[in-house]
Amino acid sequence: MSVGTPARNPVVWGWDQLRGALHPHAAVVHPAPKLAIARLAPSDLGAALAEGWADFRADPTHYLFLCAFYPAVGLVLGRLASGAGTVALIFPLVAGFALLGPFAAVGLYELSRRREAGQPVAWWNAFGVFRAPYFPEIIKLGLGLSAWFVLWLIVAEGLYLLTIGPAAPHSVAALLAAVFGTRAGWALLVLGNAAGFGFAAVALVAGVVSFPMIVDRGVSVETALAASLATARANPAMIAGWGLIVAAMLVLGSLPFLMGLAVAIPLLGHATWHLYRRAVIWPEA
Numbered sequence: 001m002s003v004g005t006p007a008r009n010p011v012v013w014g015w016d017q018l019r020g021a022l023h024p025h026a027a028v029v030h031p032a033p034k035l036a037i038a039r040l041a042p043s044d045l046g047a048a049l050a051e052g053w054a055d056f057r058a059d060p061t062h063y064l065f066l067c068a069f070y071p072a073v074g075l076v077l078g079r080l081a082s083g084a085g086t087v088a089l090i091f092p093l094v095a096g097f098a099l100l101g102p103f104a105a106v107g108l109y110e111l112s113r114r115r116e117a118g119q120p121v122a123w124w125n126a127f128g129v130f131r132a133p134y135f136p137e138i139i140k141l142g143l144g145l146s147a148w149f150v151l152w153l154i155v156a157e158g159l160y161l162l163t164i165g166p167a168a169p170h171s172v173a174a175l176l177a178a179v180f181g182t183r184a185g186w187a188l189l190v191l192g193n194a195a196g197f198g199f200a201a202v203a204l205v206a207g208v209v210s211f212p213m214i215v216d217r218g219v220s221v222e223t224a225l226a227a228s229l230a231t232a233r234a235n236p237a238m239i240a241g242w243g244l245i246v247a248a249m250l251v252l253g254s255l256p257f258l259m260g261l262a263v264a265i266p267l268l269g270h271a272t273w274h275l276y277r278r279a280v281i282w283p284e285a
Contacts, residue, residue, distance in 0.1 A: 052271025102207030
């Protein structure tokens with residue numbers, strides 16, 4: 001924190017920034033010049049993780065509070081599903097929440113951007129995206145991912161009804177027994193994981209560099225999505241490997257009781273920024 005800057009409650013500060021962002025303002029979208037997409041290697045994935053970890057370690061107390069609500073949201077989603085008699089949706093809710101990860105991490109991209117540029121970094125800088133001219137582009141892309149998340153829930157519920165049937169389990173134990181103890185349950189596992197893989201792959205390809213690129217250069221959604229698709233097309237094996245890393249870290253972060261996400265989410269957010277910086281080569285770089 002700089003000298004002379006008054007300390008403020010992070011929640012109050014964040015609300016003030018969001019409220020200011022909701023006031024009408026003109027969006028400024030910068031056209032992107034022709035880009036070059038780098039050929040990534042396994043060393044690039046490792047370096048992105050290492051650089052993301054360095055960003056996290058630079059001042060972890062700032063980032064932990066920013067991401068503390070992610071585990072809380074996961075727990076609330078599970079509780080709501082249980083209380084509403086829809087225990088079967090707990091896993092799709094938690095697993096599908098990862099689809100929103102690139103959108104949820106935009107504040108972390110801004111922190112990594114500032115640190116890379118040698119600018120002062122404090123927790124409130126993450127909320128600068130709310131007032132940025134490119135914020136409407138972030139919202140557009142975020143709404144697209146949110147719609148994808150809702151569609152995943154609809155598909156997951158449909159697969160459950162198709163295999164196990166309309167009878168809702170009364171507890172998590174009953175759900176596990178139905179899934180792992182019956183032929184229909186194993187069919188649900190196969191179909192559900194196949195569908196989940198497809199949804200996750202689309203979200204990965206769409207978000208691997210698009211959100212960081214908007215934060216970095218204020219480009220349009222169309223330009224950012226095109227760059228993200230080009231990155232995946234040029235590096236299919238490496239992007240698939242990155243997806244496996246993300247999935248593994250989210251699974252580990254979910255233990256115990258999703259609290260590990262308070263570390264996994266910011267680490268992946270910072271690392272995604274550095275992966276973008278390695279993948280997208282701007283003409284002046």
